[in-house]
Amino acid sequence: MSPYLQNCLDLGADIEYHSGTKYLSGHHDMMAGVIATRNVDIADKLYFIINATGIGLAPFECWLLMRGLKTLGVRIEKQQQNAQKIAGFLERQPGVTKVHYPGLPSHPQYELHSSQSLGAGGVLSFETGDIATSERVVDAAKLYSISVSFGSVSSLISLPCRMSHASIPAEVRQERALPEDLIRLCVGIEDADDLIEDLRNALETAGVRTKD
Known part of the structure:
Protein backbone atom coordinates (compact mmCIF):
# COMPACT_ATOMS: atom_id res chain seq x y z
CA MET A 1 0.00 0.00 0.00
CA THR A 71 7.12 10.64 -7.71
CA LEU A 72 5.37 8.28 -5.26
CA GLY A 73 1.88 9.57 -5.99
CA VAL A 74 2.04 9.44 -9.77
CA ARG A 75 3.73 6.03 -9.70
CA ILE A 76 1.20 4.46 -7.33
CA GLU A 77 -1.76 5.87 -9.27
CA LYS A 78 -0.48 4.45 -12.55
CA GLN A 79 0.54 1.11 -11.03
CA GLN A 80 -2.82 0.45 -9.42
CA GLN A 81 -4.69 1.58 -12.54
CA ASN A 82 -2.68 -0.99 -14.49
CA ALA A 83 -3.20 -3.64 -11.79
CA GLN A 84 -6.96 -3.08 -11.81
CA LYS A 85 -7.11 -3.59 -15.58
CA ILE A 86 -4.90 -6.67 -15.43
CA ALA A 87 -6.92 -8.18 -12.57
CA GLY A 88 -10.11 -7.64 -14.55
CA PHE A 89 -8.55 -9.27 -17.61
CA LEU A 90 -7.39 -12.30 -15.63
CA GLU A 91 -10.76 -12.72 -13.94
CA ARG A 92 -12.40 -13.05 -17.37
CA GLN A 93 -10.07 -15.81 -18.56
CA PRO A 94 -11.57 -19.32 -18.53
CA GLY A 95 -8.16 -20.91 -17.94
CA VAL A 96 -7.42 -18.88 -14.80
CA THR A 97 -8.90 -20.57 -11.74
CA LYS A 98 -8.65 -17.70 -9.23
CA VAL A 99 -7.52 -14.06 -9.05
CA HIS A 100 -6.45 -12.39 -5.81
CA TYR A 101 -6.73 -8.59 -5.86
CA PRO A 102 -8.49 -6.43 -3.24
CA GLY A 103 -9.70 -4.06 -5.96
CA LEU A 104 -12.06 -6.71 -7.33
CA PRO A 105 -15.56 -6.87 -5.82
CA SER A 106 -15.17 -10.66 -5.89
CA HIS A 107 -12.35 -10.48 -3.33
CA PRO A 108 -13.61 -11.86 0.01
CA GLN A 109 -12.26 -8.83 1.91
CA TYR A 110 -13.07 -6.18 -0.67
CA GLU A 111 -15.24 -4.11 1.70
CA LEU A 112 -12.75 -4.38 4.58
CA HIS A 113 -9.86 -3.31 2.39
CA SER A 114 -11.84 -0.41 0.96
CA SER A 115 -12.64 0.81 4.47
CA GLN A 116 -8.97 0.88 5.45
CA SER A 117 -7.23 2.05 2.28
CA LEU A 118 -7.48 4.64 -0.48
CA GLY A 119 -6.76 2.13 -3.24
CA ALA A 120 -5.99 -1.48 -4.06
CA GLY A 121 -2.30 -1.06 -4.92
CA GLY A 122 -0.20 -2.61 -7.65
CA VAL A 123 0.29 -6.21 -6.45
CA LEU A 124 -1.97 -9.09 -7.45
CA SER A 125 -1.76 -12.84 -7.86
CA PHE A 126 -3.59 -15.60 -9.69
CA GLU A 127 -3.79 -19.36 -9.99
CA THR A 128 -3.85 -21.60 -13.04
CA GLY A 129 -4.69 -24.84 -11.26
CA ASP A 130 -1.43 -26.51 -12.26
CA ILE A 131 2.15 -25.91 -11.07
CA ALA A 132 3.81 -26.79 -14.37
CA THR A 133 1.45 -24.48 -16.23
CA SER A 134 2.27 -21.61 -13.88
CA GLU A 135 5.97 -22.22 -14.39
CA ARG A 136 5.48 -21.99 -18.16
CA VAL A 137 3.52 -18.74 -17.80
CA VAL A 138 6.32 -17.14 -15.77
CA ASP A 139 8.96 -18.33 -18.23
CA ALA A 140 6.97 -17.11 -21.25
CA ALA A 141 6.37 -13.55 -20.03
CA LYS A 142 8.54 -10.99 -21.84
CA LEU A 143 7.69 -7.57 -20.39
CA TYR A 144 7.59 -8.86 -16.82
CA SER A 145 11.01 -9.46 -15.28
CA ILE A 146 11.31 -12.50 -13.00
CA SER A 147 11.99 -11.20 -9.50
CA VAL A 148 10.72 -11.61 -5.93
CA SER A 149 10.85 -7.91 -5.04
CA PHE A 150 8.29 -5.24 -5.97
CA GLY A 151 7.45 -1.55 -5.90
CA SER A 152 9.56 -0.61 -8.91
CA VAL A 153 8.38 1.22 -12.01
CA SER A 154 9.06 -2.01 -13.91
CA SER A 155 6.59 -4.92 -13.85
CA LEU A 156 7.73 -8.14 -12.19
CA ILE A 157 6.45 -11.71 -12.13
CA SER A 158 7.26 -14.52 -9.72
CA LEU A 159 6.24 -17.98 -8.57
CA PRO A 160 6.39 -17.59 -4.75
CA CYS A 161 6.47 -21.30 -3.86
CA ARG A 162 9.47 -21.78 -6.14
CA MET A 163 11.18 -18.50 -5.24
CA SER A 164 10.54 -16.27 -2.20
CA HIS A 165 8.70 -18.98 -0.23
CA ALA A 166 10.75 -21.97 -1.37
CA SER A 167 12.53 -22.16 1.99
CA ILE A 168 9.22 -22.78 3.77
CA PRO A 169 8.61 -26.56 4.09
CA ALA A 170 5.97 -27.84 1.68
CA GLU A 171 3.80 -29.13 4.52
CA VAL A 172 3.82 -25.69 6.16
CA ARG A 173 2.84 -24.04 2.90
CA GLN A 174 0.00 -26.52 2.63
CA GLU A 175 -1.13 -25.86 6.20
CA ARG A 176 -1.22 -22.14 5.47
CA ALA A 177 -3.15 -22.68 2.22
CA LEU A 178 -0.48 -21.14 0.01
CA PRO A 179 -1.23 -22.39 -3.53
CA GLU A 180 1.78 -24.01 -5.17
CA ASP A 181 0.63 -22.72 -8.58
CA LEU A 182 0.25 -19.11 -7.41
CA ILE A 183 1.74 -16.47 -9.74
CA ARG A 184 2.41 -13.02 -8.28
CA LEU A 185 2.49 -9.88 -10.38
CA CYS A 186 4.02 -6.63 -9.16
CA VAL A 187 2.70 -4.19 -11.73
CA GLY A 188 4.75 -1.26 -12.98
CA ILE A 189 3.99 1.88 -14.96
CA GLU A 190 4.24 0.44 -18.48
CA ASP A 191 1.29 0.66 -20.87
CA ALA A 192 -1.54 -1.46 -19.48
CA ASP A 193 -2.52 -2.85 -22.88
CA ASP A 194 1.05 -3.96 -23.54
CA LEU A 195 1.19 -5.70 -20.17
CA ILE A 196 -2.12 -7.44 -20.78
CA GLU A 197 -1.11 -8.55 -24.27
CA ASP A 198 2.18 -9.94 -22.96
CA LEU A 199 0.31 -11.79 -20.22
CA ARG A 200 -2.19 -13.15 -22.75
CA ASN A 201 0.65 -14.44 -24.93
CA ALA A 202 2.34 -16.04 -21.90
CA LEU A 203 -0.91 -17.75 -20.87
CA GLU A 204 -1.55 -19.06 -24.35
CA THR A 205 2.04 -20.26 -24.69
CA ALA A 206 1.56 -22.18 -21.44
CA GLY A 207 -1.66 -23.75 -22.74
CA VAL A 208 -4.08 -21.63 -20.69
CA ARG A 209 -7.39 -20.81 -22.41
CA THR A 210 -7.98 -17.08 -22.91
CA LYS A 211 -10.67 -14.86 -24.41
CA ASP A 212 -11.10 -11.14 -25.15
Missing part, protein backbone atom coordinates in the same frame (compact mmCIF):
# COMPACT_ATOMS: atom_id res chain seq x y z
CA SER A 2 2.75 2.42 1.01
CA PRO A 3 1.68 5.40 3.15
CA TYR A 4 0.18 6.92 0.01
CA LEU A 5 -2.70 4.42 0.15
CA GLN A 6 -2.81 3.32 3.78
CA ASN A 7 -1.92 5.09 7.03
CA CYS A 8 -1.61 2.53 9.80
CA LEU A 9 -1.31 5.14 12.55
CA ASP A 10 -4.79 6.38 11.63
CA LEU A 11 -6.02 2.80 12.00
CA GLY A 12 -4.78 2.58 15.59
CA ALA A 13 -1.26 1.22 15.22
CA ASP A 14 1.41 2.46 17.65
CA ILE A 15 4.28 1.97 15.21
CA GLU A 16 4.08 2.05 11.42
CA TYR A 17 6.81 0.57 9.25
CA HIS A 18 7.21 0.89 5.49
CA SER A 19 9.82 -0.45 3.12
CA GLY A 20 11.85 2.33 1.60
CA THR A 21 13.38 -0.23 -0.74
CA LYS A 22 10.13 -0.80 -2.56
CA TYR A 23 7.39 1.73 -3.31
CA LEU A 24 8.92 4.68 -1.48
CA SER A 25 12.05 4.41 -3.62
CA GLY A 26 10.41 2.85 -6.66
CA HIS A 27 13.55 2.19 -8.66
CA HIS A 28 15.21 -0.90 -7.15
CA ASP A 29 18.40 1.00 -6.34
CA MET A 30 18.49 1.22 -2.54
CA MET A 31 17.67 -0.53 0.73
CA ALA A 32 15.89 1.34 3.50
CA GLY A 33 13.07 1.20 5.99
CA VAL A 34 10.89 3.97 7.43
CA ILE A 35 9.48 3.86 10.97
CA ALA A 36 6.79 6.28 12.17
CA THR A 37 5.02 6.82 15.47
CA ARG A 38 2.96 9.53 17.14
CA ASN A 39 4.25 8.57 20.60
CA VAL A 40 7.19 10.78 21.63
CA ASP A 41 8.55 8.23 24.12
CA ILE A 42 8.55 5.47 21.50
CA ALA A 43 10.15 7.83 18.98
CA ASP A 44 12.94 8.70 21.43
CA LYS A 45 13.64 5.01 22.09
CA LEU A 46 13.72 4.21 18.38
CA TYR A 47 16.01 7.14 17.70
CA PHE A 48 18.38 6.06 20.46
CA ILE A 49 18.70 2.57 18.98
CA ILE A 50 19.23 3.90 15.45
CA ASN A 51 21.80 6.43 16.60
CA ALA A 52 23.60 4.07 18.98
CA THR A 53 23.93 1.23 16.49
CA GLY A 54 24.75 3.44 13.51
CA ILE A 55 22.07 2.01 11.26
CA GLY A 56 20.76 5.34 9.98
CA LEU A 57 20.83 5.96 6.25
CA ALA A 58 23.88 7.48 4.62
CA PRO A 59 23.40 10.84 2.87
CA PHE A 60 23.27 9.33 -0.63
CA GLU A 61 20.58 6.80 0.36
CA CYS A 62 18.61 9.64 1.94
CA TRP A 63 18.83 11.52 -1.35
CA LEU A 64 17.66 8.47 -3.30
CA LEU A 65 14.71 8.03 -0.96
CA MET A 66 13.76 11.71 -1.20
CA ARG A 67 13.96 11.49 -4.98
CA GLY A 68 11.60 8.51 -4.97
CA LEU A 69 9.10 10.22 -2.68
CA LYS A 70 8.70 13.05 -5.21
Whole structure:
Protein backbone atom coordinates (compact mmCIF):
# COMPACT_ATOMS: atom_id res chain seq x y z
CA MET A 1 0.00 0.00 0.00
CA SER A 2 2.75 2.42 1.01
CA PRO A 3 1.68 5.40 3.15
CA TYR A 4 0.18 6.92 0.01
CA LEU A 5 -2.70 4.42 0.15
CA GLN A 6 -2.81 3.32 3.78
CA ASN A 7 -1.92 5.09 7.03
CA CYS A 8 -1.61 2.53 9.80
CA LEU A 9 -1.31 5.14 12.55
CA ASP A 10 -4.79 6.38 11.63
CA LEU A 11 -6.02 2.80 12.00
CA GLY A 12 -4.78 2.58 15.59
CA ALA A 13 -1.26 1.22 15.22
CA ASP A 14 1.41 2.46 17.65
CA ILE A 15 4.28 1.97 15.21
CA GLU A 16 4.08 2.05 11.42
CA TYR A 17 6.81 0.57 9.25
CA HIS A 18 7.21 0.89 5.49
CA SER A 19 9.82 -0.45 3.12
CA GLY A 20 11.85 2.33 1.60
CA THR A 21 13.38 -0.23 -0.74
CA LYS A 22 10.13 -0.80 -2.56
CA TYR A 23 7.39 1.73 -3.31
CA LEU A 24 8.92 4.68 -1.48
CA SER A 25 12.05 4.41 -3.62
CA GLY A 26 10.41 2.85 -6.66
CA HIS A 27 13.55 2.19 -8.66
CA HIS A 28 15.21 -0.90 -7.15
CA ASP A 29 18.40 1.00 -6.34
CA MET A 30 18.49 1.22 -2.54
CA MET A 31 17.67 -0.53 0.73
CA ALA A 32 15.89 1.34 3.50
CA GLY A 33 13.07 1.20 5.99
CA VAL A 34 10.89 3.97 7.43
CA ILE A 35 9.48 3.86 10.97
CA ALA A 36 6.79 6.28 12.17
CA THR A 37 5.02 6.82 15.47
CA ARG A 38 2.96 9.53 17.14
CA ASN A 39 4.25 8.57 20.60
CA VAL A 40 7.19 10.78 21.63
CA ASP A 41 8.55 8.23 24.12
CA ILE A 42 8.55 5.47 21.50
CA ALA A 43 10.15 7.83 18.98
CA ASP A 44 12.94 8.70 21.43
CA LYS A 45 13.64 5.01 22.09
CA LEU A 46 13.72 4.21 18.38
CA TYR A 47 16.01 7.14 17.70
CA PHE A 48 18.38 6.06 20.46
CA ILE A 49 18.70 2.57 18.98
CA ILE A 50 19.23 3.90 15.45
CA ASN A 51 21.80 6.43 16.60
CA ALA A 52 23.60 4.07 18.98
CA THR A 53 23.93 1.23 16.49
CA GLY A 54 24.75 3.44 13.51
CA ILE A 55 22.07 2.01 11.26
CA GLY A 56 20.76 5.34 9.98
CA LEU A 57 20.83 5.96 6.25
CA ALA A 58 23.88 7.48 4.62
CA PRO A 59 23.40 10.84 2.87
CA PHE A 60 23.27 9.33 -0.63
CA GLU A 61 20.58 6.80 0.36
CA CYS A 62 18.61 9.64 1.94
CA TRP A 63 18.83 11.52 -1.35
CA LEU A 64 17.66 8.47 -3.30
CA LEU A 65 14.71 8.03 -0.96
CA MET A 66 13.76 11.71 -1.20
CA ARG A 67 13.96 11.49 -4.98
CA GLY A 68 11.60 8.51 -4.97
CA LEU A 69 9.10 10.22 -2.68
CA LYS A 70 8.70 13.05 -5.21
CA THR A 71 7.12 10.64 -7.71
CA LEU A 72 5.37 8.28 -5.26
CA GLY A 73 1.88 9.57 -5.99
CA VAL A 74 2.04 9.44 -9.77
CA ARG A 75 3.73 6.03 -9.70
CA ILE A 76 1.20 4.46 -7.33
CA GLU A 77 -1.76 5.87 -9.27
CA LYS A 78 -0.48 4.45 -12.55
CA GLN A 79 0.54 1.11 -11.03
CA GLN A 80 -2.82 0.45 -9.42
CA GLN A 81 -4.69 1.58 -12.54
CA ASN A 82 -2.68 -0.99 -14.49
CA ALA A 83 -3.20 -3.64 -11.79
CA GLN A 84 -6.96 -3.08 -11.81
CA LYS A 85 -7.11 -3.59 -15.58
CA ILE A 86 -4.90 -6.67 -15.43
CA ALA A 87 -6.92 -8.18 -12.57
CA GLY A 88 -10.11 -7.64 -14.55
CA PHE A 89 -8.55 -9.27 -17.61
CA LEU A 90 -7.39 -12.30 -15.63
CA GLU A 91 -10.76 -12.72 -13.94
CA ARG A 92 -12.40 -13.05 -17.37
CA GLN A 93 -10.07 -15.81 -18.56
CA PRO A 94 -11.57 -19.32 -18.53
CA GLY A 95 -8.16 -20.91 -17.94
CA VAL A 96 -7.42 -18.88 -14.80
CA THR A 97 -8.90 -20.57 -11.74
CA LYS A 98 -8.65 -17.70 -9.23
CA VAL A 99 -7.52 -14.06 -9.05
CA HIS A 100 -6.45 -12.39 -5.81
CA TYR A 101 -6.73 -8.59 -5.86
CA PRO A 102 -8.49 -6.43 -3.24
CA GLY A 103 -9.70 -4.06 -5.96
CA LEU A 104 -12.06 -6.71 -7.33
CA PRO A 105 -15.56 -6.87 -5.82
CA SER A 106 -15.17 -10.66 -5.89
CA HIS A 107 -12.35 -10.48 -3.33
CA PRO A 108 -13.61 -11.86 0.01
CA GLN A 109 -12.26 -8.83 1.91
CA TYR A 110 -13.07 -6.18 -0.67
CA GLU A 111 -15.24 -4.11 1.70
CA LEU A 112 -12.75 -4.38 4.58
CA HIS A 113 -9.86 -3.31 2.39
CA SER A 114 -11.84 -0.41 0.96
CA SER A 115 -12.64 0.81 4.47
CA GLN A 116 -8.97 0.88 5.45
CA SER A 117 -7.23 2.05 2.28
CA LEU A 118 -7.48 4.64 -0.48
CA GLY A 119 -6.76 2.13 -3.24
CA ALA A 120 -5.99 -1.48 -4.06
CA GLY A 121 -2.30 -1.06 -4.92
CA GLY A 122 -0.20 -2.61 -7.65
CA VAL A 123 0.29 -6.21 -6.45
CA LEU A 124 -1.97 -9.09 -7.45
CA SER A 125 -1.76 -12.84 -7.86
CA PHE A 126 -3.59 -15.60 -9.69
CA GLU A 127 -3.79 -19.36 -9.99
CA THR A 128 -3.85 -21.60 -13.04
CA GLY A 129 -4.69 -24.84 -11.26
CA ASP A 130 -1.43 -26.51 -12.26
CA ILE A 131 2.15 -25.91 -11.07
CA ALA A 132 3.81 -26.79 -14.37
CA THR A 133 1.45 -24.48 -16.23
CA SER A 134 2.27 -21.61 -13.88
CA GLU A 135 5.97 -22.22 -14.39
CA ARG A 136 5.48 -21.99 -18.16
CA VAL A 137 3.52 -18.74 -17.80
CA VAL A 138 6.32 -17.14 -15.77
CA ASP A 139 8.96 -18.33 -18.23
CA ALA A 140 6.97 -17.11 -21.25
CA ALA A 141 6.37 -13.55 -20.03
CA LYS A 142 8.54 -10.99 -21.84
CA LEU A 143 7.69 -7.57 -20.39
CA TYR A 144 7.59 -8.86 -16.82
CA SER A 145 11.01 -9.46 -15.28
CA ILE A 146 11.31 -12.50 -13.00
CA SER A 147 11.99 -11.20 -9.50
CA VAL A 148 10.72 -11.61 -5.93
CA SER A 149 10.85 -7.91 -5.04
CA PHE A 150 8.29 -5.24 -5.97
CA GLY A 151 7.45 -1.55 -5.90
CA SER A 152 9.56 -0.61 -8.91
CA VAL A 153 8.38 1.22 -12.01
CA SER A 154 9.06 -2.01 -13.91
CA SER A 155 6.59 -4.92 -13.85
CA LEU A 156 7.73 -8.14 -12.19
CA ILE A 157 6.45 -11.71 -12.13
CA SER A 158 7.26 -14.52 -9.72
CA LEU A 159 6.24 -17.98 -8.57
CA PRO A 160 6.39 -17.59 -4.75
CA CYS A 161 6.47 -21.30 -3.86
CA ARG A 162 9.47 -21.78 -6.14
CA MET A 163 11.18 -18.50 -5.24
CA SER A 164 10.54 -16.27 -2.20
CA HIS A 165 8.70 -18.98 -0.23
CA ALA A 166 10.75 -21.97 -1.37
CA SER A 167 12.53 -22.16 1.99
CA ILE A 168 9.22 -22.78 3.77
CA PRO A 169 8.61 -26.56 4.09
CA ALA A 170 5.97 -27.84 1.68
CA GLU A 171 3.80 -29.13 4.52
CA VAL A 172 3.82 -25.69 6.16
CA ARG A 173 2.84 -24.04 2.90
CA GLN A 174 0.00 -26.52 2.63
CA GLU A 175 -1.13 -25.86 6.20
CA ARG A 176 -1.22 -22.14 5.47
CA ALA A 177 -3.15 -22.68 2.22
CA LEU A 178 -0.48 -21.14 0.01
CA PRO A 179 -1.23 -22.39 -3.53
CA GLU A 180 1.78 -24.01 -5.17
CA ASP A 181 0.63 -22.72 -8.58
CA LEU A 182 0.25 -19.11 -7.41
CA ILE A 183 1.74 -16.47 -9.74
CA ARG A 184 2.41 -13.02 -8.28
CA LEU A 185 2.49 -9.88 -10.38
CA CYS A 186 4.02 -6.63 -9.16
CA VAL A 187 2.70 -4.19 -11.73
CA GLY A 188 4.75 -1.26 -12.98
CA ILE A 189 3.99 1.88 -14.96
CA GLU A 190 4.24 0.44 -18.48
CA ASP A 191 1.29 0.66 -20.87
CA ALA A 192 -1.54 -1.46 -19.48
CA ASP A 193 -2.52 -2.85 -22.88
CA ASP A 194 1.05 -3.96 -23.54
CA LEU A 195 1.19 -5.70 -20.17
CA ILE A 196 -2.12 -7.44 -20.78
CA GLU A 197 -1.11 -8.55 -24.27
CA ASP A 198 2.18 -9.94 -22.96
CA LEU A 199 0.31 -11.79 -20.22
CA ARG A 200 -2.19 -13.15 -22.75
CA ASN A 201 0.65 -14.44 -24.93
CA ALA A 202 2.34 -16.04 -21.90
CA LEU A 203 -0.91 -17.75 -20.87
CA GLU A 204 -1.55 -19.06 -24.35
CA THR A 205 2.04 -20.26 -24.69
CA ALA A 206 1.56 -22.18 -21.44
CA GLY A 207 -1.66 -23.75 -22.74
CA VAL A 208 -4.08 -21.63 -20.69
CA ARG A 209 -7.39 -20.81 -22.41
CA THR A 210 -7.98 -17.08 -22.91
CA LYS A 211 -10.67 -14.86 -24.41
CA ASP A 212 -11.10 -11.14 -25.15
